[in-house]
Amino acid sequence: MYVRERVRLFWARQVTSALQRLSTNVLREVCIYLDAETLLPFCKSGDFGLFNVASRETLHYPEAPDFPRGAVLCFIGCFRVMCLGKTTSTCILTPTCRQDSASMAEARYYPGCIHYIHCVYAFGGSSATSCSAEKYSVQEDHWTALPHMNASRYAFSPVRHEQSIYLAEVNEASHMLEVFDTVTERFSVLSTSLPFAGYSSIAFISREELTVVDFTGRRVRMQMQKGADIRKDEVLLSGVECYSQSVPVLLGRAVFFSQYKSGETVRFSIDSGVFEVIV
Numbered sequence: 001m002y003v004r005e006r007v008r009l010f011w012a013r014q015v016t017s018a019l020q021r022l023s024t025n026v027l028r029e030v031c032i033y034l035d036a037e038t039l040l041p042f043c044k045s046g047d048f049g050l051f052n053v054a055s056r057e058t059l060h061y062p063e064a065p066d067f068p069r070g071a072v073l074c075f076i077g078c079f080r081v082m083c084l085g086k087t088t089s090t091c092i093l094t095p096t097c098r099q100d101s102a103s104m105a106e107a108r109y110y111p112g113c114i115h116y117i118h119c120v121y122a123f124g125g126s127s128a129t130s131c132s133a134e135k136y137s138v139q140e141d142h143w144t145a146l147p148h149m150n151a152s153r154y155a156f157s158p159v160r161h162e163q164s165i166y167l168a169e170v171n172e173a174s175h176m177l178e179v180f181d182t183v184t185e186r187f188s189v190l191s192t193s194l195p196f197a198g199y200s201s202i203a204f205i206s207r208e209e210l211t212v213v214d215f216t217g218r219r220v221r222m223q224m225q226k227g228a229d230i231r232k233d234e235v236l237l238s239g240v241e242c243y244s245q246s247v248p249v250l251l252g253r254a255v256f257f258s259q260y261k262s263g264e265t266v267r268f269s270i271d272s273g274v275f276e277v278i279v
Contacts, residue, residue, distance in 0.1 A: 041073040044263025070109035110155040168203035200243035
């Protein structure tokens with residue numbers, strides 16, 4: 001299943017990249033049927049939907065979710081978006097309806113959340129037992145407890161690389177970089193430590209480089225190769241909150257995320273380090 005999923009994602013990205021020169025309608029249809037990773041959920045002033053970062057089009061949902069402070073959004077494919085956090089209740093929204101889904105074992109304010117191969121992973125959260133984690137099966141509508149993490153964390157963006165999920169949130173108490181293996185379902189701590197990156201961060205991996213940008217705009221970068229040096233940049237900007245409502249979307253050499261408080265969609269240029277509010 002893992003190899004098949006990798007092949008599907010590879011061709012989805014290849015076709016999507018090739019079609020960027022074509023009409024936005026064609027590109028939108030490709031994103032629909034291939035589930036390409038170009039759709040970013042957002043909730044802005046009561047308006048809810050998906051923003052296509054490739055075509056720059058917005059699909060508005062008729063019913064906005066109850067999106068209280070502390071909740072997050074997770075795109076799970078085929079126009080479905082899960083809303084979770086604050087309470088144990090979760091729901092899945094589509095362009096036509098809202099469906100209640102199984103409840104989590106714990107309420108989670110600002111959990112780190114990511115979708116991978118029919119599962120949603122929720123890590124930590126400031127209101128839960130902060131080292132706890134859970135996994136949701138989209139097919140079975142069921143949450144399962146995972147082993148505890150080695151450090152508490154919240155308000156961050158987990159990022160996947162192959163079969164591993166990197167928990168790149170580093171607080172003042174712990175500078176450990178933790179990794180979750182989706183096959184063995186075990187947490188491990190890398191020997192390389194990250195400097196304090198601050199709370200409310202986004203993370204992404206591009207060209208084998210892990211990047212974390214915190215709420216102040218400070219950027220920390222680390223090559224994925226074992227034993228690589230860590231680079232820490234000065235503050236890149238001010239005025240843009242680097243905490244996303246959902247998992248940031250990487251397209252080419254740019255990262256798109258929806259700011260948690262405002263719901264605005266922001267484009268971050270990896271090469272220039274410039275942030276731009278686009279919606």
